[in-house]
Amino acid sequence: MTDHIDGALALRWMNRFTEDFHDAQQALTDLDRQAGDGDFGTNIASALRKVVAELPTAEDATFASVFTATANGFLATGGTSGPLFGMWFRAISRSTAPEGPDTGLLAQGVAAGLAKVQQLGGASVGDNTMIDALAPASQTLLDASTSGLTIDKALTSAAGAARAGAASTADLLAARGRASYVGDLALGVEDPGAVTVAMFFEAGAAVVSG
Template identity: 35%
Template structure:
């Protein structure tokens, strides 16, 4: 595992970090979902990433992609509601573009873009609809900008995490136009979107994992 690229060990550590973040914040995710959804987002995400952790235990993939496809497939099969297909499909799409044991930041940016495309195809949401797209889109843009400028993985991932959290905060004044929250109409205004919140956790976990890898590589 190093800080310059996404290798198999870093990808595994990333998914484990997501699982830990979801475990820590599951009650908060459920509180957000209680306001504008089914009140099950935290429980569903926790179930899914717990299952992913189990599925990856002992798995020795040949590529980064194989590990992430396995994570996505597990999410689809273990998470109820919309979260399973959306997150599972995203991880499968990310994985399918990474048929390598080590991906550069630019290659990983391309993979993240494939993940966003998967979510948009399945959810038919656009920026401003008050969904996970509102955190993912700015995160991807920030990561891509840094990668194109020659930044290392940790720098690109940190920019992505900060932008995802900015996107999350920006969902509060929006009126939901997709998902169960859209049924509330104007009553959805004033609440952060739970899917955007979990997406922000995913990108923050990537930033923390990349930073840890960079620190370990310089010791």
């Protein structure tokens, strides 16, 4: 079992995430239609097409180059979710070591990205946004790092926390983001940004454990 996420693993993580997102895109767009303006799926899919075009080859891939390419793809995308995801991935790309990040460095990068997204977007836990999945996932990773969990167990725990956080948004009234304009209509609908965060960690847990 690996202690680090090297370039090859990072590349498999991102490819897996892209495939999973593609499979779920219609369902996420439907969620956004109920609570937002319906462009979430299209925007993120457009970002991921740019990401795939920018990803390094398997021979050249480092954790930093994979996540930098991911950040750049998202930052070249319209809307507000795309650039926020971009700044989150950018923070993750910066917290690494030559052989790739261990649990501690990954946890620090994810936490730094969370802080950046909160600073830029102004959302807190409970506002029915991507933060509702990101914050518990980040805390779980930090706890896993403190208790010395291996990176596969850490990512699996983080994925579970993110998924539970995404599920919690179904019961929330949005205070930020597009869903804040429709009030009660968004009740019972999971935030597509939070669901996407959960999918990202699930993809990571799957490739690192597999």
